[in-house]
Amino acid sequence: MYAALWRILPGPWSVRLLIVLALVAAVAYALIVHGYPWAMQTFFPTPDPVIE
Template sequence: MYAALWRLLPGPAWVRVVILLILAAAVLYGLFWYVFPWVSQLITPQESTIGG
């Protein structure tokens, strides 16, 4: 999978690395600002106490 992605990207190796870093940053941004807050509304935390 990674080899196919590497072959699809244009340019020399350093351009491919920059493109992959930008894509990874965009995915992380989307996860932290849109996906994780949406999922946290669907998951109810377990009530637990520590100690006794």
């Protein structure tokens, strides 16, 4: 899979590396900003802070 991705990217080796690093950074950002908070709220809800 990674070899196929590497082959379809345009440009020389250095440009391909920059594209792959940008893609990895974009996926990491999306997970940190959207994925992990959703998972924490869905699967590990915080208890109600109000004590009666």
